[in-house]
Amino acid sequence: MREIPYLTAINEALAEEMAKDETVFVIGEDVQAGTFMVTTGLVQKFGPDRVMDTPLSETAVAGACVGAAMAGYRPIADFMFADFMWCCADEVFLKAAKWRFIHGGKVNLPLVFLAAMGGGARTGPEHSQCPESVVLHNPGLKLALPSTPYDAKGLLKTAIRDNNPVVFFYHKQLLGARGEVPEEEYTIPLGVADVKREGKDVTVVATSLMAQLALNVASELEGRVSVEVIDPRTLEPLDIDTIVNSVKKTGRVVIVDEDTKRCGVGAEIGMQIMENAFDSLDAPIQRVAAANLPIAGGYMEQYVLPQPNDIVAAIEAVMA
Numbered sequence: 001m002r003e004i005p006y007l008t009a010i011n012e013a014l015a016e017e018m019a020k021d022e023t024v025f026v027i028g029e030d031v032q033a034g035t036f037m038v039t040t041g042l043v044q045k046f047g048p049d050r051v052m053d054t055p056l057s058e059t060a061v062a063g064a065c066v067g068a069a070m071a072g073y074r075p076i077a078d079f080m081f082a083d084f085m086w087c088c089a090d091e092v093f094l095k096a097a098k099w100r101f102i103h104g105g106k107v108n109l110p111l112v113f114l115a116a117m118g119g120g121a122r123t124g125p126e127h128s129q130c131p132e133s134v135v136l137h138n139p140g141l142k143l144a145l146p147s148t149p150y151d152a153k154g155l156l157k158t159a160i161r162d163n164n165p166v167v168f169f170y171h172k173q174l175l176g177a178r179g180e181v182p183e184e185e186y187t188i189p190l191g192v193a194d195v196k197r198e199g200k201d202v203t204v205v206a207t208s209l210m211a212q213l214a215l216n217v218a219s220e221l222e223g224r225v226s227v228e229v230i231d232p233r234t235l236e237p238l239d240i241d242t243i244v245n246s247v248k249k250t251g252r253v254v255i256v257d258e259d260t261k262r263c264g265v266g267a268e269i270g271m272q273i274m275e276n277a278f279d280s281l282d283a284p285i286q287r288v289a290a291a292n293l294p295i296a297g298g299y300m301e302q303y304v305l306p307q308p309n310d311i312v313a314a315i316e317a318v319m320a
Contacts, residue, residue, distance in 0.1 A: 001180040009149035009181050010038040010170060013156035014076065016185075018046050021074060024160060025050040028061050028078030028114075035080050036116050036175060058084045062091035062113070066099070069111040074160060082117035082169050083129045096165040097140030108163040112156070118209055118258055119290075119305045120173040124297035128305075130208070130258040130290070132265050135167045136236055142166040142190055143236045147211035149179035151233055154188030162190070171209040191237030195246070199228035202315055203246040205269055206256040207232060210288075210306065214256055217311045225319055235265060243269065244277045251282035252318040256311055261289035286314035 004012075018024045025046075026039055032053050034040030043051040054061050058079055065075035079085060085092055096109055119128040135143045144159055144166060146152035152170060159166035196211060197218050204227055206214040211231040218227035228246050232238055247253055253273055255266040266287035273285060288310045295304050 001182060003178045004149055004181050005175065006146075006149045006152055006170070006177045006179070007037050007175040009153035009179075010156055011040065011042070012181075013153045013160070014039065014042060015045060017157055017160045018042065018050060023072060024074045024076065025052065025068075026076045026078060027052040027054060027064060029054055029056055029080055031078045036172065038114075038170070039078060058088040059091055062088035062096070065111045066091055066095045066109065069096075069109045069165075070099070070107045074110045076112045076114055076160065079113060079115040081127050082115040082131055083126050085113070085115065085131060085134070093138040093141070097138045100164070101140065109165050110163045111165050112159050113165065113167045115167075115169055116172045117169040118171040118173060119295055119301055120209070122298050122301050125294035128295040128301070130169070132169070132207070132235060132257070132259045133263055133268075136265065136268065140165065141236065142234065144168045144190060144234045145208040146170060146233065147174065147196075147208050147231050149177065149181050151188060151194070151231075153181055154186055155190070155233060158187045158190055161187070166190070169208070173209050174212070177212070188233070190234045191239055193230055193232045193239035193242040195228065195242065196231050197227065197229040199226040199250065201226040201250055202252040202254060202318055203228045203230060203243070203250045204254045204256060204311070204315070205230050205232065205243055207235070207265065208258065210256040210258055213306075213308050214311055217308050217315070221312070221315065225315060227315065232269075238269070238272075240269075240272050240276065244273065247273055247277045248280040251280055253281070254286045254288060254311065254314040254318060256288040256306060256314075258290055258306060260292050261287055262292045264289050283318040286318050288314050
């Protein structure tokens with residue numbers, strides 16, 4: 001099977017869905033050029049009426065997409081950085097998330113909010129966040145977090161076809177990562193986790209870039225600790241059953257996420273494990289996440305964001 005970069009997988013998903021359905025369009029700041037190259041080349045294929053550059057106004061981008069979705073289109077709002085969702089929070093969290101409910105189910109809102117998340121690029125506190133818990137705290141939004149090119153393409157195609165608003169966060173540090181992606185048509189359903197690596201001693205639940213770090217750590221510990229790595233792939237809906245089944249097998253859990261530890265995704269998943277598999281636990285659940293601090297720029301960034309050594313320490317703690 002061919003290997004392509006993560007960013008190419010996203011670009012292919014966009015192009016294929018735009019070719020399949022003329023109601024699909026992309027709108028955002030610099031989407032014709034493609035800041036992170038995920039929309040590069042689309043304007044040459046589909047024209048400026050379907051790949052629309054906008055002024056620097058995330059509120060306008062999100063608002064236009066909410067209206068277009070209610071009118072029967074399938075817009076994709078490219079926010080560039082996930083942090084910019086705060087600029088248009090009313091349109092995303094109150095309008096897109098709530099309006100089908102408010103209108104008694106008479107309208108659909110088939111739109112995708114596309115954005116790059118995460119640190120590692122030393123771009124400071126306003127361009128490095130993973131605002132997953134903010135999305136999860138607003139009912140009505142689905143959330144996809146692909147960790148591989150295969151998952152990125154399959155999940156994005158499903159998100160575009162969904163009749164509900166889907167937030168699709170891709171990680172900046174994964175853009176160049178290569179992986180196997182079929183040339184033939186495929187999709188991945190939302191709400192189905194993937195066991196990236198099987199193991200018997202400890203379950204590591206990890207999202208996005210953290211899933212790749214967890215896999216690297218699992219390889220390093222091979223022969224000492226047998227680590228099972230589960231990537232939820234989507235946090236809403238969340239496939240808690242796959243996670244619980246793994247916990248019942250291993251009895252130990254480490255949850256790794258790049259969002260902040262306080263009130264973060266790790267706390268929610270950990271609580272659901274406690275509710276569904278408490279009797280299977282042989283050790284307290286460990287969380288690895290970003291510190292409760294603004295993400296520092298430059299060299300200091302590494303002291304805020306979770307690192308491989310933190311995952312190793314957490315695994316050793318539950319094994320002890």
